[in-house]
Amino acid sequence: MVVVANMFIIRGIDLDDAKGKQENFKTSKNIAQEAEKLGWYNPKKDKVFDFVKTFSSGEYGHPYYS
Numbered sequence: 001m002v003v004v005a006n007m008f009i010i011r012g013i014d015l016d017d018a019k020g021k022q023e024n025f026k027t028s029k030n031i032a033q034e035a036e037k038l039g040w041y042n043p044k045k046d047k048v049f050d051f052v053k054t055f056s057s058g059e060y061g062h063p064y065y066s
Contacts, residue, residue, distance in 0.1 A: 010051040010052065011048075011050055011051060011052055012048040012049065012050055012051075013025050013027065013031070013048075013049045013050075013051055015031075015032050015049050031049075032049055035049075035054045035055070040054050040055070041054050
């Protein structure tokens with residue numbers, strides 16, 4: 001058995017799927033808007049909504065990463 005935190009496995013999220021049927025991505029419907037409000041996501045600059053890039057210090061930036 002292994003435990004893998006979401007930070008390390010969720011990368012690009014299809015925001016159209018997340019807002020619609022949520023067949024592949026289950027998120028809050030305003031995930032991008034909240035990240036944009038906080039200045040963590042820029043839809044004009046960022047081609048893909050990357051969960052790790054948006055909500056963490058990076059996949060190798062965490063002090064407990066090994």
